[in-house]
Amino acid sequence: MSLFVAFRKEWLELIRSYRLLVVAIVLVFFGLTSPLLAKFTPEIITLIPGGTEISKLIPAPTVWDAIAQYVKNMGQFGIILALLLTMGAVAQEKDKGTAAMILVKPLPRGAFLAAKFLAQATMFAVTLAAAGIACYYYTMLLFEAVNGLHWLVLNVFLLLYVLVFVAITLFCSTLTKSQAAAGGIALGLMVILGLAGAIPGLGKYLPGELITWGARLMQGDTTTSWAAFGISMGLIIVPLLAAWLIFKRQEL
């Protein structure tokens, strides 16, 4: 019950502060434009001086180009939005004093934190779904229909990938009263995670592999990456648990 009360407030805040709208616009825009760009990039290049020669060197666009563009855009913008929208979630409430106003009342701190994560998760699920549908439709129009189930799995993996960064940023936001500091720490952790992914042999165990797995699936390759899936789930659960353990002892 307390979780629902706190979630209701968080969801209302995402709507009233236009964050939900901004995330929806950004993700749907890139969802729509990914197949468009893939399709029309060679034609756009012909418009620049000397572009006709260059365009001859570019292979004819395929449905895989549209999917690759979509995966790249959603991954990048998903991370940026996760960082920007989550870094102040707890830090700002502690700094401004609203956390103290509410948490002196019978609202468990765990519910306060969980509601923030669930609201962000719901927001990214809804907006990624909209972006996924938009991209699926345009890909079908401009190229060919892709496997709907595989498309769904790819988007679930994208969501999990973004939620890893939401959980890490929420943890950082719990550590400090400054949202800039929270954002800085989260960015540092993301860079470390990115660099770790570049180490040969290690990348296949990290969250980035989820996206690769989804993209492989779209091409009909059924090779799984369950280790990366498990580690990604761990990278969601562990920061949230750590945030709760820290937050419930913290002075407000």
Added chain:
Amino acid sequence: MAAVRIEGLRKVFGTLVALDNLSLTVEEGVVFGFLGPNGAGKTTTLRILTGLAHANSGQVWVGGKEITANRHEIAQQIGYLPEDPAFYPWMTPGEFLDYVGRVFQIRAKERSDRVKELIKLAGLEEAAKRHIGGFSRGMRQRLGLAQALFNRPQVLFLDEPASALDPAGRKEVLDFIDQLRGQSTVFMSTHILADVERVCDTIGIINHGKLVIAAQRDALVAKYAPPAFEVEVDAQTVERFLAWAEFVQHESWAKSVSIHGLVARVNVSDVNAAKRELLASITQAGLILTRYEIVHPSLEDVFLQLVGQEEVGK
């Protein structure tokens, strides 16, 4: 049963000892004024009492329950107004109060009625549809008091409730606190002596994290601020006035004499002896009297005397 009981509370921030073995009991139904200069430890005490901060040592009971083991239960029974109440700026006052009601899991009909009642009580009917982000400090303070009262708390903790208000707002808030006497226990911290004097029946004075004294207001004033006499003389006798003041200062019943222009304030240790001998000394000195009165002591006199003693002791 005591509404609030504090035993041996100690709180340290780095090298600063904010609370030093603070012990205090507040009985049920009283309006308790927690008085002290800035930085004395009032807010820290309130934050520990409401579960927002932790003590390094010592124990606290609210409504007979120890707070660390019964935090959720105590949260149902208390109200808290911080010094600078903070709200979600995108909410209207009704939405914020509704959220508070939901946190207390109050049913929809009762919640809606209570929201309307508190909006009216806070005098925010005209601003009910505005976002809190545009509210003045006074409006936020009134809304802060309203949210603290939502659950009809047994113990209401108020941190400097009237310090940010204009005179009219201050009067409203203090009158309202006065009405709560007997219904709720009010634990109010302030550094404004006039507010305490006006509404509090019991007073605790804190300085440098230590309790200087806690007692009923009238007993405190009677004990620590005996009456003083004020004597005002005509300007024609001003030369003799200073000599008279010097003479009175050495009388056994006089504690001190302070002079401001043509007015002398004589603080006395024996009121009856002063009543007998002061007027006689004025006559003997040949002063022309324009005013003579017994001045009732104020809490300010008590506060300055007690806190002053602390400072001298250091």
